[in-house]
Amino acid sequence: MSKLFGFAGDDDFCPGGPIYANPKEASLLLSLGRHVDVYFPSRKRSRISAPFVLVGERFEQKKQASIEVLPDECLFEIFRRLPGGEERSACACVSKRWLALLSNMSRDELCSKKTTQLLNESAEKNGEAEDLEIEDDGYLSRSLEGKKATDIGLAAIAVGTSSRGGLGKLSIRGSRGVTSVGLRAIARGCPSLRALSLWNLPSVGNEGLFEIANGCHMLEKLDLCGCPAISDKGLLAIAKSCPNLTELTIESCANIGNDGLQAIGQCCNNLKSISIKDCPVVGDQGIASLVSSATCVLAKLKLQSLNITDVSLAVIGHYGKAVTDLVITNLPNVTERGFWVMGNGHGLQKLKSFAVTSCRGVTDAGIEAMGKGCPNLRHFCLRKCVFLSDNGLVSFVKAAQSLEVLQLEECHRIAQLGFFGSLLNSGSKLKALSLVNCMGIRELNLRLPQVPPCNSLRSLSIRNCPGFGDGGLALLGKLCPQLQNLELSGLHGVTDAGFIPLLENCEAGLVKVNLSGCVNLTDKVVSALTEQHGWTLEVLNLDGCGKITDESLTAIAENCLMLSDLDVSKCAISDSGLMVLARSNQLNLQIFSVAGCSMISDKSLPAIVKMGHTLLGLNIQHCNAISSSTVDLLVERLWRCDILS
Numbered sequence: 001m002s003k004l005f006g007f008a009g010d011d012d013f014c015p016g017g018p019i020y021a022n023p024k025e026a027s028l029l030l031s032l033g034r035h036v037d038v039y040f041p042s043r044k045r046s047r048i049s050a051p052f053v054l055v056g057e058r059f060e061q062k063k064q065a066s067i068e069v070l071p072d073e074c075l076f077e078i079f080r081r082l083p084g085g086e087e088r089s090a091c092a093c094v095s096k097r098w099l100a101l102l103s104n105m106s107r108d109e110l111c112s113k114k115t116t117q118l119l120n121e122s123a124e125k126n127g128e129a130e131d132l133e134i135e136d137d138g139y140l141s142r143s144l145e146g147k148k149a150t151d152i153g154l155a156a157i158a159v160g161t162s163s164r165g166g167l168g169k170l171s172i173r174g175s176r177g178v179t180s181v182g183l184r185a186i187a188r189g190c191p192s193l194r195a196l197s198l199w200n201l202p203s204v205g206n207e208g209l210f211e212i213a214n215g216c217h218m219l220e221k222l223d224l225c226g227c228p229a230i231s232d233k234g235l236l237a238i239a240k241s242c243p244n245l246t247e248l249t250i251e252s253c254a255n256i257g258n259d260g261l262q263a264i265g266q267c268c269n270n271l272k273s274i275s276i277k278d279c280p281v282v283g284d285q286g287i288a289s290l291v292s293s294a295t296c297v298l299a300k301l302k303l304q305s306l307n308i309t310d311v312s313l314a315v316i317g318h319y320g321k322a323v324t325d326l327v328i329t330n331l332p333n334v335t336e337r338g339f340w341v342m343g344n345g346h347g348l349q350k351l352k353s354f355a356v357t358s359c360r361g362v363t364d365a366g367i368e369a370m371g372k373g374c375p376n377l378r379h380f381c382l383r384k385c386v387f388l389s390d391n392g393l394v395s396f397v398k399a400a401q402s403l404e405v406l407q408l409e410e411c412h413r414i415a416q417l418g419f420f421g422s423l424l425n426s427g428s429k430l431k432a433l434s435l436v437n438c439m440g441i442r443e444l445n446l447r448l449p450q451v452p453p454c455n456s457l458r459s460l461s462i463r464n465c466p467g468f469g470d471g472g473l474a475l476l477g478k479l480c481p482q483l484q485n486l487e488l489s490g491l492h493g494v495t496d497a498g499f500i501p502l503l504e505n506c507e508a509g510l511v512k513v514n515l516s517g518c519v520n521l522t523d524k525v526v527s528a529l530t531e532q533h534g535w536t537l538e539v540l541n542l543d544g545c546g547k548i549t550d551e552s553l554t555a556i557a558e559n560c561l562m563l564s565d566l567d568v569s570k571c572a573i574s575d576s577g578l579m580v581l582a583r584s585n586q587l588n589l590q591i592f593s594v595a596g597c598s599m600i601s602d603k604s605l606p607a608i609v610k611m612g613h614t615l616l617g618l619n620i621q622h623c624n625a626i627s628s629s630t631v632d633l634l635v636e637r638l639w640r641c642d643i644l645s
Contacts, residue, residue, distance in 0.1 A: 141169040149175035154182030158189030166192035173199040183208035187215030195221035202228060209234030213241035220244050225251040235260030239267040247273040254280060261286030265293035272297050277304040277329075284311040292319045304329040310338030310361075317345025317373070324350050329357040339366030343373035355381040364392025371399030378429075381407040390418030397422045404429050409436040416444050416472060423454050423479050432459040441467040443493065453479050458508075461487040470498025477505035484508055484536075490517035496524045503528050509536030516543035516567070526552035534559030543569040543593070550577030557584035565591040569619070574599035575607070582607035593619035595644070601625035605633065612638040619644045 140161050144153055149172050161167040167190040172178055178201055186193065193216040198204060204227055212219065219242040224230060230253055238245065239260075245268040250256055256279055264271070265286075271294040276282055287308055291298060292315060299322055303312070313334060316323070326348070328334075338361055342348070351374045356362055362385040371377070377400045382388060388411055397403060406422060408414055419435060435441070457480045462468055468491055483506050488494060499521060503510075510533040515521055526548060530537070537560055542548050548571040556563065557580050566589055578600065581587060589611055594600050600623045608618070618634070620626055621644050631645045 140167050141171075142167060143171040143173075144175070144178075145173045146175060147177070149173070150177035151179055151182035151185070154178065155185040158185040161190060166190065168192055169195040171197040171199075172201060173197075175201060176203050179203045180205065180207035180211060184211040187211040191215055192218060194218055195223075197221075197223035198225070198227055198230075199223070200226040202226075205229035206231060206234035206237070210237050213237035217241055218244060221247040223247075223249040224253055224256070225249070226253070228254050231255035232257055232260035232263070236263045239263035243268060244270060246270050249273075249275040250279055250282075251275070251277040252279070257281035258283055258286035258289075262289040265289035265291075269293065270297055273300040274298065275300075275302040275304075276306060277302070278306075280307060282306050282308070284308050284315075287312040288315040291315050295319045295321055298322055300325040302327040302329075303331065306331060307333060309333045310335055310341060313338035313342040314345065316348075317342030318347045320347050320351070322350060323348060325353045326351060327355045327357075328359060329355075331359055331361070334359060334361040336361050336363040336366045339363070340369045343369030343371070346373055348374045349376065351377055353377075353379040355379075355383075356385060357381075357383040359385060360387060363387050364389055364395065367392050368395040368399060371396040374400065376402050378402055379405040381405075381409075382411055383407075383409040385411050386413065389413045390415055390421060393418040394421040394425055398425045401427050402429060403427075405432045405434075406430065407434040407436075408438060409434075411438055412440045414438050415440045415442060420475060420479070423457070426454060426456075428454075428456050430454060430456055432461075433457060434461040434463075435465055435468075436461070436463045438465050439467070441465045441472075443467055443469040443471050445471065453481050455482050458482060459485040461485075462489075462491065463487065464490040466490075466492060469493035470495055473498035473502045477502040481505050482508045484510060485512045486510055487512075487514040488518055489514055492517075492519055494518050495520045496522055499525050500528050503532055506533070509533050511536050512539040513537065514539075514541040515545060516541050517545075519544065519546055521545050522547045523549055523551040523555070527555045530555045530559035534563075535561055538562050539565040541565075541567040542571055543567050545571055548572060550574055550580065553577035554580050557581050557587055561586050563587060564589060567591075567593040567619075569593050569595040569597065571597060572599070573597055575601055575603040578604045578607040578611075582610040587611075588614045590614060591617040594623060595619045595621040597623055598625065602627055602630045605630050608634060609637055612641055615641045617642045617644075621645060 142157050142161070144150075144157075154172075157167065157170070167186070170186060170190075170193060183204065188211075193212075196212060196216070196219060198208075206229070209230060214237075219238070222238060222242075222245060232255070235256055236259070240263070245264070248264060248268075248271060258281070261276075261282065262285065266289070271290065274290055274294075276287070283306075287303065287306075288311065291301070291312075298320065301316065301320065301323055302325075304327070308331060310333075313328075316326070320326070339359075343366065354370065354374065354377055362382065364387075367382075367388060380396075380400065380403060390413070393408075393411075393414060394417075397406070403426060406426075414435075419441065423430070423433070460476065460480060460483055470493070473488075473494060486506075488499075503525075510529070513529065513533075515525070526542070529540075534556075540556070540560075540563060542552070548568065550573055552571075553568070553573055554577070556566065573594065574597075578594070581589075592611065592615055600620070602625070604626075612618075612634075615638060618638065618641050620631070620634075626645075631643070634645075635643055
């Protein structure tokens with residue numbers, strides 16, 4: 001054979017001498033038979049990369065050895081011995097099969113204690129110890145919505161986050177592609193999970209919560225919304241395995257009832273926040289168990305659209321010793337007695353914020369009892385409470401001497417007597433008062449007694465109360481001299497005659513003024529406002545004030561030093577008014593809106609560009625006289641500014 005490889009001549013297999021320095025290279029020999037070897041050097045790239053075997057008259061390609069032929073058991077043993085999370089993440093990218101195997105491994109299956117110690121010693125030598133230490137901190141947050149939320153996506157998160165700090169917060173919303181399989185991957189790969197939110201997931205049932213309970217013992221926050229397949233059994237598993245649970249939110253889960261809540265109350269003694277909404281099988285037993293078990297720590301409680309009765313409110317009033325925030329909405333079976341007993345339970349001593357919406361049980365007697373029983377109440381909000389009258393509101397304000405914020409919305413039995421009576425009896429702590437959509441407000445010829453003004457009031461908001469007019473504004477001017485934030489929106493009965501005296505009595509200097517929808521105000525109001533409060537005014541909203549013209553813009557340009565937000569949408573202003581604003585050297589607007597101003601045209605382009613040096617937001621929607629080419633120029637030149645067109 002050595003002679004064969006050294007042969008040279010005219011009849012060489014390959015004329016020109018030997019081809020390879022090592023002619024005995026085995027890779028260049030093709031076996032043609034039992035006693036024949038053929039030397040076949042490749043001068044060009046072969047079109048067939050795999051070796052062949054000639055059997056009879058046909059070629060058979062040898063199969064390449066592959067790790068894929070190994071069964072799952074062998075791959076499992078390989079994967080569990082990988083040195084770190086980066087290697088596991090790389091392997092998970094190979095195929096869905098590998099991803100499934102890796103995502104179904106729990107942490108205690110990855111390596112033994114000896115292996116961990118060896119890895120740590122090796123990491124210390126290589127300067128990688130820090131990464132191993134933070135692996136379980138759980139500070140990463142992931143959110144999946146819609147079509148992006150699938151079991152495969154959850155498996156990838158479970159594998160990928162383990163080496164980057166550990167998953168701490170997971171939110172999944174609106175998907176049919178998530179099942180208990182995906183939650184199993186999260187449970188086994190993310191033991192550091194502390195917050196889990198499941199919204200509108202019809203395919204997720206109790207099995208998914210079983211997996212979370214078994215693998216995520218550090219869970220602190222659980223949010224379930226629109227999960228009809230989850231029942232008390234799933235909540236029971238969470239209660240037994242997650243004692244650190246501090247926040248629980250359950251909404252529109254038709255199969256979660258008293259048994260699940262009782263289990264949570266018995267096992268989770270650290271509950272600080274509870275919110276339960278639209279769960280038809282939740283009753284007094286479940287609520288009572290939750291509240292009575294968390295007497296010392298429960299701070300926030302929200303109950304909405306439930307079939308509970310006065311019993312639940314009585315338990316809250318007695319056991320809610322740590323409650324600071326209480327929200328009650330649409331409880332049709334709760335009566336006046338429930339609120340009265342809750343107030344007289346003397347357990348809500350720390351209550352600071354109380355909001356009630358659409359509860360027919362809110363009456364004068366019940367609200368007065370709440371005022372007396374909650375000495376530290378600061379924020380009180382009533383919405384759609386149709387049986388509360390002026391007498392009840394005034395009695396409540398008298399009793400709640402710590403009250404700082406009072407909000408009334410769609411309380412149609414509240415009239416001017418109740419409104420001004422609240423101001424007169426609020427003491428010296430009331431800072432903000434809001435009156436919204438109260439149709440019982442009527443203009444009355446009231447004569448107030450000689451009382452000290454409410455010097456603590458800083459913010460006043462009256463919106464869409466058509467009966468409120470000039471007479472009420474005159475009284476407000478006398479009672480509230482320290483106003484800084486004023487909102488009078490949608491008050492068609494207010495004119496210059498009522499508003500100007502109010503401005504004259506504001507001693508502190510107005511900072512934010514919203515007069516949107518006050519269609520009878522004219523330029524005289526803006527002139528008086530800017531002359532008296534231009535040195536403090538920062539925000540001015542005149543949206544929909546159709547009698548405001550360029551004269552107001554001239555007054556603003558001359559007097560407003562601090563103004564940063566101006567809205568003159570749907571006002572009678574023109575290009576000339578914008579030019580006046582642009583010429584002002586002291587005006588530095590950041591937000592400017594002229595939406596719906598029909599007299600603003602392309603001629604305003606230079607003025608807007610000049611103001612654009614400070615603008616961050618510009619609204620020119622429905623300005624039909626501004627062409628699309630002008631809009632394009634504005635977008636090009638005002639590159640720092642967000643433009644609505």
